[in-house]
Amino acid sequence: MIRISKLASSVQPSATLAAAGRARQLKAQGVHVFDFSLGEPDFLTPAHIREAAVAAMNKGQTHYTPTNGTPEVRAAIARFYQKSHGITYSPEQILVSNGAKHSIHNALASTVGPGDEVIIPAPYWVSYSDLVTMTGASYVLIPTRLEDGFKMKPADLRAAITPRSRMLMLNSPSNPTGAVYTRAELEAIADVVLETGLAVLSDEIYEQLIYGDAKGTCFATLRPGLADRTLTISGVSKTYAMTGWRIGWAAGPLPVIKAMGNVQSQETSCPCSVSQAAAIAALDGDQSCVEEMRVEFQARRDLVCGLLAKLPGVKSFVPDGAFYAFFDVSSHFGRMLGGKEITDSASFCLAALDSAQVNVVPGAAFGAEGYVRLSYATSREQIRGGLDRLERFLR
C-alpha cells in the first residue's frame, strides 16, 4: 500500500473542476446540460495568436526556455504594465509560469509557511485556501456581505491582523462575485497594508474584463513603496481566451521573483515554449479581440442579471467585472425541490443538476454558504435556456 502524504490529504479537489466533471458525465449519457460551472471563455483563441504559435513551432521554438520565461515574453509583459498602469517592472522582475494558478502557488510557496497566516477576503476563488494550506501556513477569512458589494472594509482588515499575519490576498475583479474595488477603496486598503507591514498578493487576472464605469486598478501602483511589498498576478487565460495554453505570471520585488524562479526551476523547468510565443502575440498584437469579447461578456452580464432578478427567493448583485454571477439561494433551504430536501448550497446545486440539468457551483466552495456561482462564459442561448429551467425548478 502506498501511503498518501499529509500534504495531499489536506487538499480538496477543485470544486469547480468537480462540478464540471459531473456535468461531463451527464453529457456523456446524452443529457443536455446547461453548464455554468467553468470559468473559461467560450471563444476560440484569436487567430493571430494561434498563428504565432504555429510559426514558433515551425521555427523550432520547441525546446526548454529560460526558467522564468523567454526574455521576449517577459519584456512584452513589462511593456503591458508600463503602458496600462505606468509601472516599471524590469523583465527580471517577472516570472512566467504555467498559468496564474501556478504563479500563485510559486508566490505562496516562496513567501509563507508553517506558523504564518494569510488573510483572504471571502467569498474567494476556490483555489486560494488550498494553495495556502499546501504551504503549511493557515488562512484567515474575512467575510464580506452582498449588501456591501462583497467588498472588505479597511477596518475589517485591521481587525483580522495578528502577529502571525504575513500576507493579504486580493482579487479585483473577483471570482466568484465579480466585485470590482474602486481606486479609492483600494487606496484605503493600501494604507492599512503599509501601516501594518503586510505583503500583498494581488490577483488581477480579470482586470480587462470590466463593465460600465468600473475601472481596473493595479494595486502595486497606489502608494509609494507599495510595489516593494506586492506581487501582482495575472495571465492570458481570461483576457485572450487562452485557458488551455497555461501562461500566467507574477511581477514583483526582485528577491521574491528570484526565489519563485528557483522553486519553478525544480518543479516544471519552464512554461511551455510555444505558449510563450503565443502570449507575446496576444500582448503585443491588435487588442480589438479583447474589446469584442468584453462587449459580449457585458451583454451577457446584463442578460443574466435581468433573468436572475426574476428568480423567486433569490438575492443577486450586479457584478462589475469577470464573468460570474454570485447569488443568494438560502431562502430555499428547508424546501423539497426535485424530490430532494435542500439543506445547503451543495444540495441545491445537486438538485438543480439532477432535476433541471443546470450546473452551478456551491458557494460553500468559495467560503460563502448560502450562495451559488454561475459562470456566464457561455452563449446567450444557453443563458436564456438555463435560467428558464432554473426559474421553473424554483417555482
Ligand SMILES: Cc1ncc(COP(=O)(O)O)c(C=O)c1O
Ligand atoms: C481569480 C483567479 N485567479 C487565477 C486563476 C487561474 O488562471 P490560470 O491558471 O488559467 O491562468 C483563475 C481561474 O479561474 C481565477 O479565477
